[in-house]
Amino acid sequence: MRALVALILTVAAPAAADPPALSLPIDCTPGKSCYIEDYVDARPGEGQRDYTCGLKSRDGHRGTDIVLLSFEDMQRGVDVLAAAPGVVDATRDGMADVAVTSETRDAIRGRECGNAVRIDHGDGWQTLYCHLQDGSLQVENGTRVEAGDVLARVGLSGLTNVPHVHLSVLKDGEVVDPFNPETSETCGTAQGDGLWQDAPDYDRAGLFTAGFSGDVPSFDAVKSGRARFESARGGSNLVLYGLVFYAQAGDRLNFVISGPEGEVFRNEIALDAPQEQLFRAMGRKAPEGGWPAGDYRGYVTLSREGRILAVRHADVEVMR
Numbered sequence: 001m002r003a004l005v006a007l008i009l010t011v012a013a014p015a016a017a018d019p020p021a022l023s024l025p026i027d028c029t030p031g032k033s034c035y036i037e038d039y040v041d042a043r044p045g046e047g048q049r050d051y052t053c054g055l056k057s058r059d060g061h062r063g064t065d066i067v068l069l070s071f072e073d074m075q076r077g078v079d080v081l082a083a084a085p086g087v088v089d090a091t092r093d094g095m096a097d098v099a100v101t102s103e104t105r106d107a108i109r110g111r112e113c114g115n116a117v118r119i120d121h122g123d124g125w126q127t128l129y130c131h132l133q134d135g136s137l138q139v140e141n142g143t144r145v146e147a148g149d150v151l152a153r154v155g156l157s158g159l160t161n162v163p164h165v166h167l168s169v170l171k172d173g174e175v176v177d178p179f180n181p182e183t184s185e186t187c188g189t190a191q192g193d194g195l196w197q198d199a200p201d202y203d204r205a206g207l208f209t210a211g212f213s214g215d216v217p218s219f220d221a222v223k224s225g226r227a228r229f230e231s232a233r234g235g236s237n238l239v240l241y242g243l244v245f246y247a248q249a250g251d252r253l254n255f256v257i258s259g260p261e262g263e264v265f266r267n268e269i270a271l272d273a274p275q276e277q278l279f280r281a282m283g284r285k286a287p288e289g290g291w292p293a294g295d296y297r298g299y300v301t302l303s304r305e306g307r308i309l310a311v312r313h314a315d316v317e318v319m320r
Contacts, residue, residue: 019198020084020121022178023147025129026066026154027079027177028316030200031307034078034186037164037206038065051180053187054204055245062175063128063168065092068154069311070299071299074133078154082145085168086119093137096157105159106205113166114158117151124173130288131158162313186230203309204250208243208277208313211299216281223270232319234290238265239283242300243311247271247278251309253299255282259318260294293320 028034039050041061048057068074074097087301095117100108108114113130117139133155139145154163169176177183180190181198193199209222214236217227222243232238240255249272257265265284297318302310 003084013277018123018172019181019195020086020112020125020127020169020313022083022127022169023081023101023197024066024200025081025083026165027081028066028068030066032307033073033255034068035068035178035310036064036200036202036309037162037310040064040085040175042177042180042183042185044185049110049187051177051187052202052204054202055106056204056206063166064178065132065164065166067162067311068311069301069308071156071163071297074154076154078163079150080117080129080132080152080154080165081153082119082147082149084119084121085146086121086127088117088141088143088145089120089126090118091118091137091140092116093132095134095157097134099161100159101161108158112159114160115152115155119145124171126170127259128166128170130168131155131160131164131249132268133141133157144235151192170171172306195235198317203304205246205248205302205304206310207243207300207302207312208228210240210298210314212296212298212316213239213241213281214312217241219279222279222307228314229316231319233316234293234320235286236291236318237283238291238296238298238316240298240300240314241279241281242302243277244271244275244302245277246274247302248304251302251304253280254303255298256301257283257296257298259296260283264296290320291318293318 041057043047045051048059050057081216116130118128134154138150138155142161169178178195211228213227219229254268298314
């Protein structure tokens with residue numbers, strides 16, 4: 001397989017073609033078994049805005065991130081699908097499914113997309129699928145695919161710490177926002193479904209972050225990151241917090257903590273008033289004798305009327 005060298009390589013097509021009409025590039029149901037966390041950055045220069053002028057992007061983000069609800073879902077296997085008909089023109093495989101850390105960041109420089117597939121749709125249109133599971137690719141260069149064909153499985157390769165597929169849409173090597181294809185430099189101007197056959201629903205509410213702390217932290221400590229710890233002694237309390245934006249009255253926050261011996265905490269609360277930002281924290285005091293040593297993971301889920309809007313996770317290592 002030819003290495004995927006650069007995201008902006010353009011493959012000439014012999015005949016003109018309409019923009020691809022996109023279907024969802026992952027075998028999941030938005031709001032039930034996955035959600036969109038980040039969109040293309042529509043703000044020129046520093047800072048970020050999604051195509052509605054909302055907060056769901058990152059500075060310089062070049063695609064749409066569709067995220068699974070848990071690592072367990074990734075392990076069970078979720079297919080990444082071709083969003084439109086075309087011919088595979090580049091692939092990469094062999095990168096491990098490991099969440100990126102500050103220590104491993106340099107090792108993946110230049111390969112941030114991770115294991116990947118790129119499809120040529122003609123007339124300079126391409127789609128790129130990133131962070132695929134190691135060894136799961138079902139296609140190779142020259143493979144002709146139809147919309148919905150399986151390309152690989154969702155993984156954790158490249159520059160990511162959560163299992164998801166990153167979809168980039170390119171025209172002549174330039175990123176196109178499939179939700180707002182007419183412009184890449186303004187937001188709030190999108191009309192209709194964009195390039196989608198049926199555009200996934202958008203909601204401006206979400207979660208900035210989740211983390212573990214030893215006690216209920218202050219709002220300032222949560223926003224600055226001072227509240228977070230990544231290791232703890234067995235006698236420490238385990239408090240899981242989530243920082244929410246644009247919540248509505250009646251939205252629900254679900255907290256789950258699991259450890260080496262299984263689930264240790266689960267609770268759900270309703271939010272009682274619309275707020276631009278808020279945080280909630282829940283957890284459990286250390287049991288007599290302390291927590292068993294090992295790795296603990298927490299999930300905070302934001303939902304509205306049974307539809308999942310966002311999920312964030314946090315990890316902590318308990319040491320004796």
